[in-house]
Structures are given as structure tokens and as C-alpha cells.
Amino acid sequence: MTVAEVAEALGLEVLAGHQHLSREVTGGSVSDLLSHVMGNAQPGNLWITIQVHPNIVGVVELIDLAGVVVADGQAPEEATIDKAREQGIPLLTGKETSYTLAGRLYELGVR
């Protein structure tokens, strides 16, 4: 599945990175600890977190993730949205919790 298809299926709102939504999602990662994501997520993974600060965009870029989903109805900071737009990084938001989003993503076959 591509990032766009995941966004559609899970009802996620895309705030940035519209030009990179056709990328294939290779798996998922759920964590609010940046070092944990850095050390474990694989290229092309979609990262689900409740962190909202601009550093999440840097993490996505550095380890080449497919994008980041801010879960649980949390609103990314303005600076986060700006940075994601500048760098063309897919930044999405979802109203459901990390747990639910990850479960639904898994059910869709993203494993």
C-alpha cells in the first residue's frame, strides 16, 4: 500500500508532503521515543507517534521513513508543519490512538 492509500483507508489528514504520497509503505513503527525510532524503524516505514515537535520531521528524513502520523487527535506544532512542507515530508494526523491506528494498519496488510 502507498501512503496515499493508507491515508484514505484510515481517514488520515495529510498536512504536508503531498508530492510523496505514492511511496510504498514497507511496515510500521509506533514509538514516542526518538532514539527508539531511530534505532529500529526501517526505510519506508510509516511512524505513528504522539510527539508534535519539529524534530519528528528530522527523524523521518534522516532514516528515510515513508512519513509520520501524529495520532490521538494531537495537533502538530506550526513549526512542525512548516518544516515538513519545506522538506516535502509526509506529515499526517489521525483522530484515533496509536494503538488503534497501528492495529488497523496491520489489518490492512502492512506488516
Next chain:
Amino acid sequence: MGTYPILGGGFFLAGRASGEIKRCLSELSLPAELLRRVVIATYEAEMNIVIHAVSGEVSVSVDGERVTVAAVDRGPGIADIERAMAPGFSTASEKARSLGFGAGMGLTNMRRCADRFAIASEPGQGTRVEMTFRPRTEGSKEEQ
């Protein structure tokens, strides 16, 4: 390849040096797994300076497919390095932790990603980390 200054406490700019280093290294057509490990370890080194030090710098040099990263800071130093290396141990501030930093995984990530890892520190004297990276054989994973 260059030296990148890093400001302690600068969470807003944190990761910028690693991003620049990644962009420079990306032009050298290094193996993807090597680049990934260098980027992860460099980011952790940068974050440690941001979290703990007043200021510092990360220097990168490349010799063929061998990459060396040195991170030097003007910070409080580490009294017990063995304890600091233990996964989960952290002295990071509440602020750092609330942002998802300071989980006590940084040094562990660095050691796991680097092929050679050396750390030297004295309380009050700052900390120096030196890491060397070489391509790993295909299929080999990061050491756990």
C-alpha cells in the same frame, strides 16, 4: 569532510547538523546500510550534545568507504561511563524527556551502529566520542 557546531539546549535546531552530514555523505555513493548507521549514530551524538552540553561539535571524515565521526562537547562530562552506557540510563532533563529524547538509548544506538566506538570523559571536562564505520557484509545486521 567538515565540522558542524552544535548548540546545547537548541532543541529547535536539533538534527540539523545530522541532516547536513547526511546530505553530504549521500553524494559519495556509500553503501546504504553504512550511510544509515552513520546517520543514526551521528544524530544520537548530536542529540546528546543538545541535551547535555553547553556546546560542541561533530566532525566527519571519509577515507574511501571508511567514515569517522568525532563528537566533542563542552559539557558536564560523565562521572560513570559504564553506567551511562547501560541501556535505559539517562540524566536528561524532564523537558528533553517530554520531547521523546533522553530515553537512555543514545549511546547504545551509537555503539551498535559503529564498528569502532570510543568514549572519553571527565566530570567538568566535557565528553569526546569517536566512531568508525566500515561497510558490513551483506545480510549482516546491526549488532544488538
